[in-house]
Amino acid sequence: MLLEVKDLVVNYGGIQALHGISFNVDEGEVVTLIGANGAGKTSTLMSLARLTRPEAPEVRRGDILYNGESILKTEPHELVQNKMMSLVPEGRHIFGNLTVQENLTLATYARKGETSEIEDTEDLVYSLFPRLKERRKQRSESLSGGEQQMLAVGRALMTGATFIMLDEPSMGLAPILMYDMFRALREINKAKNMTILVVEQNAKVALDFASRGYVLDTGEIIAEGSSDVLRNDERVKKAYLGG
Ligand SMILES: Nc1ncnc2c1ncn2[C@@H]1O[C@H](COP(=O)(O)OP(=O)(O)OP(=O)(O)O)[C@@H](O)[C@H]1O
């Protein structure tokens, strides 16, 4: 098991956001965590990435195992340095005053001496997202929302991580761009055996993309299974798939 989350409880001060969730992701899998606003999706990903910024939640109970070892004491930069995971955060957080190319290059800081591997990844990113290639010298703040989302994904790939986590990548994207994005992610999964964990409110898209998933409801996992099973789950249909 690449990632094993066990009975995770996280708090923001006195507010408990996750009430003991457990789930796992195997190497090479594409797994989704679906849930509505405030379900705890972002809190889960922030906890996994071990973010320590002030707005990040605090783990109060449970464990997060990566290849069988707890990462609760691991610093976020170590996760990046060791290419263990890369998070595409909610709201993208790209550097607007830098060009597309500069944003991508900046993401390779942990890959010193890997010149040819970095070039390969860059070729991959530009072939997955030709729009980025056309705009490589453009300042990122002038990209459209969808292009910025592609850049955020491209940057996660440039770190060389073998496991990427995405926080609502479909947010704000027109359907066609959304499907392009998921198609690109599936290609990376196939070509590179990339492990992918995606959290989404858009259950339909998420279940079409992932092979299995979990349903997160106000900090608890209330259903899990293959995408087929979840698509036909009454609660999922009622709450997330428009009846
Ligand atoms: N910095 C914070 N301080 C206090 N409470 C927070 C903080 N961030 C999130 N919460 C609370 O934790 C719960 C889970 O929030 P979270 O952001 O993880 O949800 P989400 O599933 O990502 O929602 P959305 O789909 O709206 O992004 C919510 O009740 C939210 O109000």
Ligand SMILES: [Mg+2]
């Ligand atoms: Mg969120």
